[in-house]
Every structure is written in structure tokens, then in C-alpha cells.
Amino acid sequence: MSVYSWFDDCPDRKDRPSLKWGKYSGRDILPLWVADMDFRAPPAVVDTARKEAEFGNYGYAKCHPELTDAVLEYTSRLYDWKIDPNWIVWLPGMVCALNVCCRMQQDNASQVLTHVPVYPPFLSAPGNFDLTCTQLPLRLQGNRFSMDFELLEKTPTQPGDLFLLCHPHNPVGTAFTNQELERFSRWAEERELLVCSDEIHCDLLLEPNLKHLPLANLNPKIAESTITLMAPSKTYNLPGFGCSFAVISNPDIRLRFKKAMAGIVPDPPAMGFRLAEIAYRQGEEWRQALLKYLRKNRDFALERLHKMTGLTPYSPEATYLLWIDARELKAENPHRFFEEHGVGLSDGSDFGSPGFLRLNLGCSKNLLGQALDRMERACSSMVQK
Numbered sequence: 001m002s003v004y005s006w007f008d009d010c011p012d013r014k015d016r017p018s019l020k021w022g023k024y025s026g027r028d029i030l031p032l033w034v035a036d037m038d039f040r041a042p043p044a045v046v047d048t049a050r051k052e053a054e055f056g057n058y059g060y061a062k063c064h065p066e067l068t069d070a071v072l073e074y075t076s077r078l079y080d081w082k083i084d085p086n087w088i089v090w091l092p093g094m095v096c097a098l099n100v101c102c103r104m105q106q107d108n109a110s111q112v113l114t115h116v117p118v119y120p121p122f123l124s125a126p127g128n129f130d131l132t133c134t135q136l137p138l139r140l141q142g143n144r145f146s147m148d149f150e151l152l153e154k155t156p157t158q159p160g161d162l163f164l165l166c167h168p169h170n171p172v173g174t175a176f177t178n179q180e181l182e183r184f185s186r187w188a189e190e191r192e193l194l195v196c197s198d199e200i201h202c203d204l205l206l207e208p209n210l211k212h213l214p215l216a217n218l219n220p221k222i223a224e225s226t227i228t229l230m231a232p233s234k235t236y237n238l239p240g241f242g243c244s245f246a247v248i249s250n251p252d253i254r255l256r257f258k259k260a261m262a263g264i265v266p267d268p269p270a271m272g273f274r275l276a277e278i279a280y281r282q283g284e285e286w287r288q289a290l291l292k293y294l295r296k297n298r299d300f301a302l303e304r305l306h307k308m309t310g311l312t313p314y315s316p317e318a319t320y321l322l323w324i325d326a327r328e329l330k331a332e333n334p335h336r337f338f339e340e341h342g343v344g345l346s347d348g349s350d351f352g353s354p355g356f357l358r359l360n361l362g363c364s365k366n367l368l369g370q371a372l373d374r375m376e377r378a379c380s381s382m383v384q385k
């Protein structure tokens, strides 16, 4: 199968126990919402999954040394980031890791800060532990969302408060630059904040000239107060196998993080560990082909969306999620409006931005085209009213 048909020809998940497709089961609504992609995982991953399944024993698992080596080699090759094996803490998911970060703050601080809009668990995790969540709106500069440093300067904080950073950013698709990260880290250091940098989307920078910069790799000082979250799950489309990791160089913070996990957070499953290793070791050719495919889907969608009256799309620099301002459409509820016209998008209200929508580009161009046709007809019907 050629690389392109690999992405054009997606497995049919209509009758599968799939979160994305199951939501609209039995209804003619194309699901372009939750952040998983419709594509098959890389061929080497699929082969390994088959062999592991046939092995027939599914006992408790433990991270194997080859996986640690694969992670160290990967972070070094892609990000020039040299990490120590002792800094790695494995977890079955990133939402769980965001909640662990908040849990470890329970006795130390009361405030969690984050940018909005943002991936919904950033907004809900603090409340799960009776912490207040301070939402700091990103600032739109031209067609790109960036951090609002004036607002950061004005915001009161206490030493030890937690900042949940999404880098690259879901849903707005910003890949923060070196300057932005430097300025952010100076501010966080001055305020003595703990930072959780969720970098789950970091392998999916769509512009070939952009390079992801792990926050903790900027300088040793910020590394001392940063918990970095990474995973192969978004990049290689393995979220169903629950395998992610935190990188925490500061031993005291690592200990607090592990204490907050104790007795609650299970290890990833054996299949997750094994597939993570194969994805990191053998997935590069597939990842490059994926990036090309996503870039084409993004450009195709932007061209169409820009022509739809009432919608303002923002071009993502990273990942397969496209943020759209639908407030000009004058639909009472844009999310429901598009569902009624056969397209299931993510509702901006869940991200802290009512009137906005998030479209998932991780699907075949054919499906994307059908969804855009429906959206175009829906927008035209509003104009004609």
C-alpha cells in the first residue's frame, strides 16, 4: 500500500466501539470532533500489535529497557533534549497526568493558571481538587494566537502555584517560539511557579521550518520547576493503548508527583509499552508522510473555510486541529447548527470559548471534503435567511 493510500483508505469505525464514530452512530453526522485520527497506525506498529496479540499472554507489564532507550534516542534526535532515564515516569494517559499535577498541589497552593481557550481537562482538573482555575485569554495577533504577556505580568500569583501550559497549543494550533518560551519561563521563574508543560502534540509541527522546543530544555532553571508530558499517542494514533510519560528532572517534584499517583494510577498496558517503542523506533517515514497529508488537509480546509460567510478559521502551525470563530454566523449555537447540517465538530464552549468550533483534520481528504461541502451548504443557508 502506498503511503498516500495508507491515509486515504481509513478503516471503517462506524460499528466499532469508537468514541469518535460512536457518538453519531445511526445518524448521518460526519465526526470531526475528538482528537484521534481516522488513519491506521504506522505499518510496523500494526505488525507488532498483531504479533503481540497472537502471543496470547496479557499479564502485567513493566517498561522495558529498549523502550527507555527509544525514548532517549527520540527526544535527543528530534529535540536535542538529553534526558536521564530516572526522570521518566510512565502513565496510562495525559488527562490523568494533568489531574496528578493538580492533586500534588492540594496541600501547597490554591491556584492553577492556564491559557484559554484550551483543551477542556485543563479547565476541569483544578476543580477536581478544589483548586481555583485562573483563565488567561491568549491574545490574537494577526491570524495567530500568542501569550498575552501584559496580562501575565498583571496576574497575581503565589510561589508554588501551578501553570498548566499546552505546548503546542490545543485548540489554537500555536507552536510557541523560542522568544515566547524564554519570556514565559522568565516570568514563571520570577514568580516561582511550578509548570506542567503538556507537549503531547509536539511531534506534529506542520511547517517544515518550525522546530519544537521543549520548555524544560530552554535552560536548567526552568527545567528544575517543569513537569513535561509527552506521548506517542497523538503522533502515531495510539491513544487507545494508553501509554504516556512525564519527564521530571527535579527529584523533589518527581517524588511529589509519584506520591500523588500512588494507589490510583495504574501502569500502561504491555501493548502500550511495546507499541510506543516501535512507533518511536520505526515510525519516522510514516510521521513525515502524515505531516505532508495533514498539511494538505489543512490547506484544503482553510481555502474552503475562508470562503464560507460567517466563519473565520485560524491556520494551525501544529497538530491536526483547526480552530474556527463562528460568532459572525449568528447561529444561536454553532455546534448544534453544524450537527443539524451533518457535521460533528468540537464545541468551543468546552474550551472556554463559546461561539468557536474545533475541526479535526485527521481524516481522509475525501471525508474532509464531504464535511466541508456540508458546512458550505449550512453557511449559505444562513446567508439566505
Ligand SMILES: Cc1ncc(COP(=O)(O)O)c(C=O)c1O
Pocket: 035, 092, 093, 094, 095, 096, 119, 166, 170, 198, 200, 201, 231, 233, 239, 244
Ligand atoms: C493537549 C492534550 N493533552 C492531553 C490529551 C489527552 O491525552 P490522553 O488521551 O493521553 O489522556 C489531549 C487529547 O486530545 C490533548 O490534546
